[in-house]
Amino acid sequence: MTRPIHAQIDLSALAYNLHLARRTTRAKVMAVIKANAYGHGLLRVADALRAADGFALLDVRDAVSLREAGFTQPILLLEGFFSAQELSLVAEYQLSCVIHSAWQLSLLDQCSQRGAVSVWLKINTGMNRLGFAPNDVGAVLETLQRHRAVSEVTLMTHFSQADEVQGVSVQHARFKELAGARRLPCSLSNSAALLRYPETHADWVRPGIMLYGASPFADSTAAQLGLRPVMSLTSRIIAIQNLRAGDAVGYGAQFRADRAMRIGIVACGYADGYPRHAATGTPILVGGKLTRTLGRVSMDMLCVDLTSILDANVGERVTMWGEGMPIEHVAAAAGTISYELMCAITARVPMSY
Numbered sequence: 001m002t003r004p005i006h007a008q009i010d011l012s013a014l015a016y017n018l019h020l021a022r023r024t025t026r027a028k029v030m031a032v033i034k035a036n037a038y039g040h041g042l043l044r045v046a047d048a049l050r051a052a053d054g055f056a057l058l059d060v061r062d063a064v065s066l067r068e069a070g071f072t073q074p075i076l077l078l079e080g081f082f083s084a085q086e087l088s089l090v091a092e093y094q095l096s097c098v099i100h101s102a103w104q105l106s107l108l109d110q111c112s113q114r115g116a117v118s119v120w121l122k123i124n125t126g127m128n129r130l131g132f133a134p135n136d137v138g139a140v141l142e143t144l145q146r147h148r149a150v151s152e153v154t155l156m157t158h159f160s161q162a163d164e165v166q167g168v169s170v171q172h173a174r175f176k177e178l179a180g181a182r183r184l185p186c187s188l189s190n191s192a193a194l195l196r197y198p199e200t201h202a203d204w205v206r207p208g209i210m211l212y213g214a215s216p217f218a219d220s221t222a223a224q225l226g227l228r229p230v231m232s233l234t235s236r237i238i239a240i241q242n243l244r245a246g247d248a249v250g251y252g253a254q255f256r257a258d259r260a261m262r263i264g265i266v267a268c269g270y271a272d273g274y275p276r277h278a279a280t281g282t283p284i285l286v287g288g289k290l291t292r293t294l295g296r297v298s299m300d301m302l303c304v305d306l307t308s309i310l311d312a313n314v315g316e317r318v319t320m321w322g323e324g325m326p327i328e329h330v331a332a333a334a335g336t337i338s339y340e341l342m343c344a345i346t347a348r349v350p351m352s353y
């Protein structure tokens, strides 16, 4: 037997979630596959999402590997290029790229290839992370539209609270004011805006998290949104301990039994990407039944309560998240979001598709 932890990636669920995104909008869908496709494996995911109209990611080498694998759709670099060398790859492989800052405009001047770069001009409408200030957009746009290296310009922005009650109205209004009369293609929506604010769909939507089958919202689950989970992280019980009242479990003796208890030791720890901040009580499935974690998560193991699961023994299957165990519930218990859990899966966890 090998160490039993394993991430199963359901490629048909990915295709299904893309289909659901498509049914929600008339806009073209740019599938966001940054961060190794949110931890799911870049090329396998891109292949399952080949019906997407485009792909968005960060690393120019990843974009090149998609081109070399035969993908012909637009491939957008969400932070653009970082150097003149990257810019020449952008031109060579016909990549689209975000331009968010003046220093990138200066680099663009070094590109001699005519009409080589499709630019997505990023406008800062309130996130205050990347993008040109609304007052600068007119001048930047003029420069880009005259630039010999630029083939076309798309206007884009990114929402900071599309997943919250505050919504998108202030940022959307600022964007519309700038984009309104210009008749250029526009892109605003992440998953949350795609699902909740159809008025923001414009020409291109940019869903990420929903494709992987998790909800962007705190107030609704993936199942309520009709999404299917893509990643199931499972392992097995590798030891059983019988505690007496007063016995403690794990580092720091953070959990102490107040009565006799049967517990299971699971081959899954923070070195696999399970969050160490998940406190006692984090939900977890053992043999398909809901129970809770106990004590601190260690590097390679965690403990589960078997009090109500009397028939569970060594070898019993444990689901940390995935089918039957919403990743959002685990994330909430660990004080984080599903995005972080997915991206945190480490290289030592075998993946199958």
Ligand SMILES: *Cc1c(COP(=O)(O)O)cnc(C)c1O
Binding pocket: 032, 034, 078, 158, 189, 190, 191, 192, 206, 207, 208, 209, 210, 216
């Ligand atoms: C990550 C990202 C997205 C996708 O966001 P989700 O919340 O995962 O749908 C869209 N646009 C930009 C600019 C991003 O960085």
